[in-house]
Amino acid sequence: MLTKRRAALLGLVVDEYIDTATPVSSRALAARHGLGVSTATIRSELARLEDEGYIAQPHTSAGRVPLDRGYRLYVEEIMAEEPVGLNEQRTIAHQFHQAEPRLDDWLGLAATLLAGSVTNIAVIARPQGQDVRLRHVQLVELTADSVLVVAVLEDGRVLQRIASLGQPVDQDALAVLARRLSARLVGSDAAAGRVLAEELAGDEQRIALATAELLDESHQAGETYVEGLRAALEQPEFSSVQRMLEAVRHLQAYELLHTLPDPQQIGRGATRVVIGHENGSPWLQDWSMVVSAFGDRDGAVGTIAVLGPTRMRYGYTIPRVRYVAALISSLLERMHR
Amino acid sequence: MLTKRRAALLGLVVDEYIDTATPVSSRALAARHGLGVSTATIRSELARLEDEGYIAQPHTSAGRVPLDRGYRLYVEEIMAEEPVGLNEQRTIAHQFHQAEPRLDDWLGLAATLLAGSVTNIAVIARPQGQDVRLRHVQLVELTADSVLVVAVLEDGRVLQRIASLGQPVDQDALAVLARRLSARLVGSDAAAGRVLAEELAGDEQRIALATAELLDESHQAGETYVEGLRAALEQPEFSSVQRMLEAVRHLQAYELLHTLPDPQQIGRGATRVVIGHENGSPWLQDWSMVVSAFGDRDGAVGTIAVLGPTRMRYGYTIPRVRYVAALISSLLERMHR
DNA sequence: TCTAGCACTCTCGGGTGGCGAGTGCTAACC
DNA sequence: GGTTAGCACTCGCCACCCGAGAGTGCTAGA
Numbered sequence: 071m072l073t074k075r076r077a078a079l080l081g082l083v084v085d086e087y088i089d090t091a092t093p094v095s096s097r098a099l100a101a102r103h104g105l106g107v108s109t110a111t112i113r114s115e116l117a118r119l120e121d122e123g124y125i126a127q128p129h130t131s132a133g134r135v136p137l138d139r140g141y142r143l144y145v146e147e148i149m150a151e152e153p154v155g156l157n158e159q160r161t162i163a164h165q166f167h168q169a170e171p172r173l174d175d176w177l178g179l180a181a182t183l184l185a186g187s188v189t190n191i192a193v194i195a196r197p198q199g200q201d202v203r204l205r206h207v208q209l210v211e212l213t214a215d216s217v218l219v220v221a222v223l224e225d226g227r228v229l230q231r232i233a234s235l236g237q238p239v240d241q242d243a244l245a246v247l248a249r250r251l252s253a254r255l256v257g258s259d260a261a262a263g264r265v266l267a268e269e270l271a272g273d274e275q276r277i278a279l280a281t282a283e284l285l286d287e288s289h290q291a292g293e294t295y296v297e298g299l300r301a302a303l304e305q306p307e308f309s310s311v312q313r314m315l316e317a318v319r320h321l322q323a324y325e326l327l328h329t330l331p332d333p334q335q336i337g338r339g340a341t342r343v344v345i346g347h348e349n350g351s352p353w354l355q356d357w358s359m360v361v362s363a364f365g366d367r368d369g370a371v372g373t374i375a376v377l378g379p380t381r382m383r384y385g386y387t388i389p390r391v392r393y394v395a396a397l398i399s400s401l402l403e404r405m406h407r
Numbered sequence: 408m409l410t411k412r413r414a415a416l417l418g419l420v421v422d423e424y425i426d427t428a429t430p431v432s433s434r435a436l437a438a439r440h441g442l443g444v445s446t447a448t449i450r451s452e453l454a455r456l457e458d459e460g461y462i463a464q465p466h467t468s469a470g471r472v473p474l475d476r477g478y479r480l481y482v483e484e485i486m487a488e489e490p491v492g493l494n495e496q497r498t499i500a501h502q503f504h505q506a507e508p509r510l511d512d513w514l515g516l517a518a519t520l521l522a523g524s525v526t527n528i529a530v531i532a533r534p535q536g537q538d539v540r541l542r543h544v545q546l547v548e549l550t551a552d553s554v555l556v557v558a559v560l561e562d563g564r565v566l567q568r569i570a571s572l573g574q575p576v577d578q579d580a581l582a583v584l585a586r587r588l589s590a591r592l593v594g595s596d597a598a599a600g601r602v603l604a605e606e607l608a609g610d611e612q613r614i615a616l617a618t619a620e621l622l623d624e625s626h627q628a629g630e631t632y633v634e635g636l637r638a639a640l641e642q643p644e645f646s647s648v649q650r651m652l653e654a655v656r657h658l659q660a661y662e663l664l665h666t667l668p669d670p671q672q673i674g675r676g677a678t679r680v681v682i683g684h685e686n687g688s689p690w691l692q693d694w695s696m697v698v699s700a701f702g703d704r705d706g707a708v709g710t711i712a713v714l715g716p717t718r719m720r721y722g723y724t725i726p727r728v729r730y731v732a733a734l735i736s737s738l739l740e741r742m743h744r
Numbered sequence: 745t746c747t748a749g750c751a752c753t754c755t756c757g758g759g760t761g762g763c764g765a766g767t768g769c770t771a772a773c774c
Numbered sequence: 775g776g777t778t779a780g781c782a783c784t785c786g787c788c789a790c791c792c793g794a795g796a797g798t799g800c801t802a803g804a
Binding site (some may be wrong): 142170171172206210211212213218220222228230231232299300303304308309310311314315318319322 | 507508511543545547548549555557559565567568569624636639640641645646647649651652655657659
């Protein structure tokens with residue numbers, strides 16, 4: 071059974087360790103926080119916490135270090151969140167309102183701001199293979215023999231692709247074709263585009279195919295934004311070349327993408343913390359993730375996460391991830407409206 | 408005076424050092440390359456090369472390491488280039504032809520391919536503040552009260568921006584406005600766009616302003632593509648945490664941008680090698696750069712560079728940088744045609 | 745139940761010595 | 775004069791040892 075005192079003590083150990091990155095001794099705890107008991111008492115309590123699997127000592131004559139289980143309890147029951155202050159909120163929101171109203175720009179900006187704010191790695195992803203539907207197609211004459219296909223997707227992205235033609239087309243024919251494409255393809259996906267292309271021929275077919283490819287691309291793209299590598303690497307956990315190289319090796323967009331939880335399972339507004347071994351990948355054994363999802367009222371469309379050593383300022387990071395996710399969601403809704 | 412034999416010896420020292428990353432001893436030289444002389448002779452020649460400032464020894468009982476001056480001579484007179492094989496050319500060119508015909512995509516791809524090929528950092532930049540002119544404007548109706556402004560630039564980029572309107576516009580009015588914008592703005596820049604906006608009012612003004620902003624953006628963007636950090640960091644020069652952190656700290660896009668030479672001064676088809684202290688920045692003292700420029704027949708529009716430790720495979724890197732730059736130039740020309 | 749005291753364990757940093765790699769120098773040789 | 779063999783010398787690297795310090799667990803007593 072975990073007494074109240076031991077839980078509080080665990081909280082102090084985690085706080086202290088997050089702060090100093092060195093094993094926490096009974097003396098340090100007694101000195102920094104005026105607990106009414108002696109170091110000997112603290113030691114016996116620490117021993118109990120160790121028995122229960124919350125903390126451990128790296129070697130006999132060292133202080134205590136939190137284990138994943140300790141962090142888990144800390145995150146769920148003990149820690150105090152440090153809410154995002156009004157000023158901070160304003161500073162962040164301001165930057166978004168100054169940026170281009172484009173999802174891609176927003177996500178890049180969000181990654182940068184978030185990484186800077188929590189001095190860890192921020193990962194933002196639109197998941198792959200998601201069902202993205204077409205909201206709008208337009209054809210723009212570029213040169214005599216090429217046409218720009220512009221597709222607006224339901225999630226607000228605008229994609230474009232150049233289709234080169236066999237022969238010149240006139241503006242009117244394009245307008246007709248655009249209407250036809252819209253009529254058939256709005257609300258559907260690449261497969262429908264390819265079916266339609268089959269029915270057409272010549273340049274019309276090319277354009278329809280380009281549209282289908284555009285929709286394909288929207289699937290696969292799943293652009294991932296990763297920022298904050300530098301800040302993360304400055305932390306003491308990477309003070310050896312091997313650890314550092316290993317981190318740099320694994321922190322590739324495509325690898326991260328597969329380790330992020332599915333945004334659908336998290337739900338908008340919620341945050342989830344994944345600690346150490348709870349991550350599937352072996353290389354993430356001593357990393358933690360704070361994950362949230364963003365999207366418009368139709369559901370979650372992407373994941374926003376902060377990645378860092380398990381020794382992470384959870385109480386500080388979690389509200390900030392949540393805030394940025396909520397901000398993007400609200401921007402998305404405003405854009406769609 | 409540098410005799411022929413000493414020059415050849417310098418070449419061997421550099422080759423060997425590039426290969427092994429450890430100071431080169433007289434014995435190693437005698438063993439690997441069947442020079443017809445003994446190690447004692449080699450030693451005395453090495454001593455002369457040291458007097459002349461081409462090489463140095465890190466400490467008394469160590470072999471020789473090339474100095475910047477040694478690399479310089481090596482690059483200019485001694486080294487043998489390793490040309491890009493036909494197969495390699497085909498593999499690379501193939502990937503470009505498969506990619507979207509979009510400058511941004513090409514540059515990203517080029518950075519990735521180049522970095523992989525030379526296992527160092529590839530930096531590709533379109534320089535900022537360059538005079539980009541408009542080739543084409545089109546307006547696309549998105550929703551009742553928003554219009555997508557699509558601008559095609561002379562360098563082949565397609566930019567877009569959403570302008571929201573005060574009241575619904577009909578397709579015909581848009582077409583008229585698009586023609587007017589084109590008539591006035593093709594071949595000119597953001598300033599002209601703003602002048603035109605002054606003459607208009609209401610939604611027309613908004614759209615003209617959006618167009619001007621688009622042209623502004625094209626100036627500032629100066630997108631920089633940096634790839635290959637991981638591969639570079641695996642090299643032995645970064646075997647200490649400080650060196651590694653320093654590298655990661657400085658390798659930020661905006662910082663690199665300012666250290667790249669002006670593409671105009673290099674000229675298309677040419678390559679320039681900047682070795683160690685020849686770089687302005689103090690942190691680049693033991694880095695080298697192989698730089699080339701790309702562009703269409705109207706001139707150079709961007710820089711393509713490989714960045715790595717001074718101990719770099721120059722003979723291998725230079726032809727590859729040149730090849731990729733030429734490839735992009737030819738793709739650009741084909742696109743503009 | 746808490747505390748003071750104490751023996752014990754383990755890391756970390758500094759100092760030492762031997763080893764090996766390479767060099768420069770010198771004297772002899774072609 | 776250029777080349778070579780031999781040798782003394784220098785210096786970095788590494789393994790090893792040792793002492794100091796930090797921190798613990800245990801025990802006996804309040």
